[in-house]
Amino acid sequence: MTALEVLKAAAGYLAKHGVENPRLNAEHLLAHVLGKEKRIDLYLEFDRPLGERERAPLRDLAKRRGEGEPLQHILGTVEFCGRTFHCDARALIPRPETEQLVELVLKEAPAANSILDVGTGSGIIAASLAIALPEATVHASDISPDALALAAENTARHSLGNRLALVQSDLLEAVKGPFDAIVANLPYIPASEIPSLSREVQHDPRRALDGGAEGLDLIERLVPAARQHLAPMGLIALEIGHDQSEKVCAILAVHNYRDIAAHPDYQGVQRFVTARHG
Ligand SMILES: C[S@@+](CC[C@H](N)C(=O)[O-])C[C@H]1O[C@@H](n2cnc3c(N)ncnc32)[C@H](O)[C@@H]1O
Known part of the structure; x- marks a missing residue:
């Protein structure tokens, strides 16, 4: 899956779990997993393929966010x-x-x-x-x-x-x-x-x-x-x-x-x- 596809899937998961602004939250979480300083830096890498090494930690973070843990606590x-x-x-x-x-x-x-x-x-x-x-x-x-x-x-x-x-x-x-x-x-x-x-x-x-x-x-x-x-x-x-x-x-x-x-x-x-x- 490309970064964009992973992002869309994460945003869909967050929306289903009642998170407001799911796309924005997903972008912050993916940027965090990829070690990007700014969320906006993701936009240059939408076509980059992401393997399980990046997708697994994102899934963990999305799960925590979906359970109501605030984004700021997850990001620190x-x-x-x-x-x-x-x-x-x-x-x-x-x-x-x-x-x-x-x-x-x-x-x-x-x-x-x-x-x-x-x-x-x-x-x-x-x-x-x-x-x-x-x-x-x-x-x-x-x-x-x-x-x-x-x-x-x-x-x-x-x-x-x-x-x-x-x-x-x-x-x-x-x-x-x-x-x-x-x-x-x-x-x-x-x-x-x-x-x-x-x-x-x-x-x-x-x-x-x-x-x-x-x-x-x-x-x-x-x-x-x-x-x-x-x-x-x-x-x-x-x-x-x-x-x-x-x-x-x-x-x-x-x-x-x-x-x-x-x-x-x-x-x-x-x-x-x-x-x-x-
Ligand atoms: C609404 S929070 C604001 C925190 C920070 N100033 C901000 O704007 O994000 C209120 C703060 O007041 C502190 N607080 C509560 N009762 C207090 C008291 N009697 N004396 C001093 N601080 C108190 C709480 O521990 C908390 O950190």
């Missing part, structure tokens, strides 16, 4: 803000919309010298900010030692060792400010909704998803605590659930933040909220 990497990061079950798989949270911080606090990423997970927000702002010192915290271990691997991967400090902390408990910006993509899914999420999302750590009864437990704790750790006019930037912007803006108002604003993602969902410590 994820693209975020134009860079490649390690990705596995120790932390949430970074979502594309979170790239916009990074862009928001860069827009709202372009001269920030000290930044804290709370609930850093795989470390992608903190690392992307450290890369974009070479003068800034970036701190990143998480309650999960597993997530912090993955974040440390990503810090090393991008040679940010002396620019990015990782700390285990329940929100801000073990963190010292003041910071010019605090950014957080904390768990915000209502606990009761988690069982109905896709089988891929069930591979994310529960602690990365569960925001309590209404999804707002962590944000409700962070907002008042962050006031003690922000410099005057310091920025707080939060990623939130699709229907939480009014409630989160109200929480910020109760705690006397100023310049409170909700921001849409590319789907038009009010996905981010920013405010300043006045």
Whole structure:
């Protein structure tokens, strides 16, 4: 069979097993098996005959993907803000919309010298900010030692060792400010909704998803605590659930933040909220 025929067969298998975007998934898996850096490199080799040596590992990977294992866990990497990061079950798989949270911080606090990423997970927000702002010192915290271990691997991967400090902390408990910006993509899914999420999302750590009864437990704790750790006019930037912007803006108002604003993602969902410590 040629690479193209193998690809079509794999895509058909994935479609039959309920995988969204089966062709795209199959291309990523075949590129991985063939050791291609980019999926697009496959396109030059569609006529290449593939033997059992390549088809057997592809079958194994397609089976795992067909059983609901996320593509990023199988590949072991994820693209975020134009860079490649390690990705596995120790932390949430970074979502594309979170790239916009990074862009928001860069827009709202372009001269920030000290930044804290709370609930850093795989470390992608903190690392992307450290890369974009070479003068800034970036701190990143998480309650999960597993997530912090993955974040440390990503810090090393991008040679940010002396620019990015990782700390285990329940929100801000073990963190010292003041910071010019605090950014957080904390768990915000209502606990009761988690069982109905896709089988891929069930591979994310529960602690990365569960925001309590209404999804707002962590944000409700962070907002008042962050006031003690922000410099005057310091920025707080939060990623939130699709229907939480009014409630989160109200929480910020109760705690006397100023310049409170909700921001849409590319789907038009009010996905981010920013405010300043006045
Ligand atoms: C939604 S994930 C986001 C991960 C990463 N920032 C991202 O955007 O991909 C939330 C993260 O918050 C962490 N977390 C949950 N409760 C926490 C707490 N009380 N204090 C600090 N981090 C917490 C989880 O371990 C998880 O890594």
